[in-house]
Amino acid sequence: MQPNPSLEFNDAGLTAFLANLVRAPSPNPPGNEGLVAELMVTRLAGLGFETITVEAAPGRPSVVARLVGTGGGATLLFNGHMDVQPPGRHWSRDPFGATIEGRRLYGQGAMDMKAGLAATVYAVDSLQQAGLRLAGDIVITAVADEVCGGHLGTGFLISEGLVQADMAVVCEPTGDTVRVAHRGALWLEIEVTGKSAHGGRPWLGVNAVSKAARIIAAIEDQLVPSLQDRVHPLLPAPTINIGAIRGGTKFNLVADHVVFQLDRRLVPGEDADTAEAEVSALCTEICAADDDEWSVDVKRAMHVSPGEVDPDERIVRACREAHRKVTGEDAAIGSTAGFEDAHFLLDAGIPTAMYGPYRRTASGEDPHYTISGMADEFVDLDDVARATRIYAQLMIDLLEKPL
Numbered sequence: 001m002q003p004n005p006s007l008e009f010n011d012a013g014l015t016a017f018l019a020n021l022v023r024a025p026s027p028n029p030p031g032n033e034g035l036v037a038e039l040m041v042t043r044l045a046g047l048g049f050e051t052i053t054v055e056a057a058p059g060r061p062s063v064v065a066r067l068v069g070t071g072g073g074a075t076l077l078f079n080g081h082m083d084v085q086p087p088g089r090h091w092s093r094d095p096f097g098a099t100i101e102g103r104r105l106y107g108q109g110a111m112d113m114k115a116g117l118a119a120t121v122y123a124v125d126s127l128q129q130a131g132l133r134l135a136g137d138i139v140i141t142a143v144a145d146e147v148c149g150g151h152l153g154t155g156f157l158i159s160e161g162l163v164q165a166d167m168a169v170v171c172e173p174t175g176d177t178v179r180v181a182h183r184g185a186l187w188l189e190i191e192v193t194g195k196s197a198h199g200g201r202p203w204l205g206v207n208a209v210s211k212a213a214r215i216i217a218a219i220e221d222q223l224v225p226s227l228q229d230r231v232h233p234l235l236p237a238p239t240i241n242i243g244a245i246r247g248g249t250k251f252n253l254v255a256d257h258v259v260f261q262l263d264r265r266l267v268p269g270e271d272a273d274t275a276e277a278e279v280s281a282l283c284t285e286i287c288a289a290d291d292d293e294w295s296v297d298v299k300r301a302m303h304v305s306p307g308e309v310d311p312d313e314r315i316v317r318a319c320r321e322a323h324r325k326v327t328g329e330d331a332a333i334g335s336t337a338g339f340e341d342a343h344f345l346l347d348a349g350i351p352t353a354m355y356g357p358y359r360r361t362a363s364g365e366d367p368h369y370t371i372s373g374m375a376d377e378f379v380d381l382d383d384v385a386r387a388t389r390i391y392a393q394l395m396i397d398l399l400e401k402p403l
């Protein structure tokens with residue numbers, strides 16, 4: 001099947017808009033998505049969208065934009081985050097300069113995922129240039145806070161009841177795959193409190209560093225292996241990473257305080273409460289079995305639920321079909337070991353696919369994780385143009401006719 005021959009779009013306008021998004025710095029933390037939100041609102045309003053901007057916290061806006069169709073059609077949501085990872089230290093270009101070299105546009109967040117936002121906007125622009133009016137509504141949510149868990153972005157919009165749609169696409173860069181599952185994350189801070197004493201008489205104290213080491217060893221030797229049978233057909237088993245530890249004062253003092261940070265990744269079917277209870281139970285067990293007097297306290301810092309959608313769901317099939325129409329190639333079903341905003345939409349009952357058709361890097365690695373947060377992130381402008389065509393095709397396929 002051939003792509004719709006009447007669909008053309010303003011390639012120079014798309015590039016200029018993407019460059020403007022990249023030149024509006026929004027590294028998270030702290031976020032500061034305001035300038036990106038303004039650019040999105042102005043461009044979307046120019047295309048006839050009704051827009052609202054809401055702030056979950058000061059300076060943390062998210063945009064909900066709706067283009068009302070001629071009536072009787074489905075509502076299709078495109079979700080993209082405006083915040084980006086903080087720039088790495090080794091940029092050879094200005095990370096917010098949007099330098100263009102050949103067909104590459106360099107910038108922090110260029111691929112992850114300001115290209116996705118630009119592609120959705122110019123997909124609508126291309127439909128309007130072709131004079132196409134669709135029956136269904138198009139909703140675009142440009143959100144804050146995704147790289148830190150999304151609770152001040154998509155999570156806030158859902159909790160406020162501001163997002164209604166029949167199906168959704170999260171426009172993360174997914175290469176030539178349509179992703180149907182992502183893992184969740186549970187971040188715990190574990191605080192161990194011992195008793196201070198002089199380092200020359202350690203028997204008078206209780207060393208929190210030593211007790212924390214016991215807990216970490218038990219987590220890695222007992223808990224992690226016990227999780228390995230929680231298999232998912234598309235995802236790695238649950239994992240635990242101890243990402244940071246701090247505590248103690250100096251050589252010759254018995255440390256009375258240690259805090260370490262634990263990142264537990266969840267597969268679909270698991271929930272954060274149970275995962276936290278497993279860690280807490282092990283900590284309590286280690287502490288209770290020890291004759292010394294010390295304590296351990298487990299606090300939740302953040303959690304993101306895992307998410308999955310049936311590969312036979314209409315939105316997944318439609319993404320693959322649009323991909324095939326435009327590229328002539330099949331898009332495989334995929335997944336991501338990281339966390340995404342998709343679970344917020346899935347938990348709200350909106351069938352959601354993760355699909356941002358920017359081709360993979362030459363290394364074959366996952367672009368979301370090889371590029372995100374690394375120096376000299378770029379996106380190929382031909383890929384952005386291709387993604388724009390595919391999103392436009394998807395809009396036509398799902399919204400052209402009344403239901």
Ligand SMILES: [Zn+2]
Pocket residue numbers: 081112113146172173
């Ligand atoms: Zn992303």
